[in-house]
Amino acid sequence: MTERLHLIVAFLLSAGLPAVAAPCQFEAQGEARVAAITDARSVRFDDGREVRLTGIEATATTRQALTSLLVGRDVILRGTDDTPDRYGRQGALLFIGESDIPVQSMLLAQGDALVSAEITDKDCSAALMSSEAEARRQKKGSWADPSAIKNAESPDDILAGIGRFMVVEGKVLSVRQAGAMTYLNFGRNWTHGFAVTISKRNLPAFESAGISLKSLETRRIRVRGWVEGTTGPRIDVRLLGQVELLGANEPTGVRP
Template sequence: MFGSRLSSRGLLAAALFFLASFDVAHAAPCQFEEQGEGHVAEVIDGKSFRLSDGSEIKLVGIEPTGATRAERIAALSTIIADKDVSLRWGDDTPDRYGRQGAMVFVAPSGTLVQGLLLSEGTALVSTEITDKDCAASLSAAEATARTAKKGAWAGSAVIKNAESADDILAGIGRFMLVEGRVVSVHQSGAVTYLNFGRRWTRDFAATISRRNVAAVESAGMALKSLENRRIRVRGWVEAHPGPRIEVVRSGQIEVLGGN
């Protein structure tokens, strides 16, 4: 009788543990719609790989930081080479290169690949994640590497100084983090400029088109309030003619402090 009662209690405890684990797993960040699973056959570059069925997968939410293609491949290979993975994302439409975007989880642990790369300092949070909980989780992983000075964060080259326009211009077409004090917030036509210098045609600026202002200010950050504040901006660098980063959502701007 005692053994039977103990067994019943054990089964009940196991059932409760399973349910709790189930709830936690489904409440975790970046748990988007299931898009399938497969076995990794080849790592193509720092953010894409090929499954054994021939389909190509692109890691969403990050940009690799490796100095060379070989370094980027090595960083991703360490995590997923010859592993089974599961895919989650809200859209299974391939990009123009035929790659399916996804949050990728290593089986059977369920560890998020993007989170591992970020926490090791071999990737940066990109600008494409709109889900706030997922974006916060990825940012926390990146902050872990930054605090520990791991990977790319071991040096000072990751974040560019907004006052060094030529240095930023050298990275045209690349994903970059730029930090500095906003000298002025100026609107011209349908575009708002966060100017980091007085020479508007030469110095670095972040630009926000009118259609994106609401999305950028959705976190309670009014653009005008950024004047004379130190901020960090992330995104793809363009030249118009000075270096520019277009901001389309609030996650691209991080307020660092006061004047």
């Protein structure tokens, strides 16, 4: 694993993905040396600070990949906000040495992470999505698993992953509003079928992007987020980047 990741870094630094990295060049927020990986998305520096990697969600291989990639390396932190979270961790994009490619892009490009959609900067978000899409096309890392993308027509498979971050694809059968919530329904049985929920307070982001939720009816989409629910699985969409429109010829469901 260590040799493979070091080869990946060398390739990316010398020849790969410069256009992908450039949009994520936010303000520098300091430098440090990585002492340890504390969990699949967090690192501890030798000065005691802890940083949470923004823009990604972990897969089964993320922590091992980070350990091989970062421990003992000097990194630069970049971001738009250095306010620590409730655990005292600063959120940031990490760059190894003078590289202009974020570590997040390296992980995504090898299928060792998923895009979280939390970065709202349009260009940086698109760049991270591009890295993930390439890994998906090549079936790298977690995308080698045929069940990496869940089929919206199989709600029981999605519900089995309650409490996990998942990627789901399918056709929106109906769009309904109930109170302050809009439901994108993927099944005819609204109680048991998979659905996406979008609160009224989050509608302006879609409107600003020129997307009417009603226009998603009969469209095929890919959605990502944390699975909730009891009888029927739900993903609550708070950010525009959680929803991707799919082309008519793209395969639905389990195949990346």
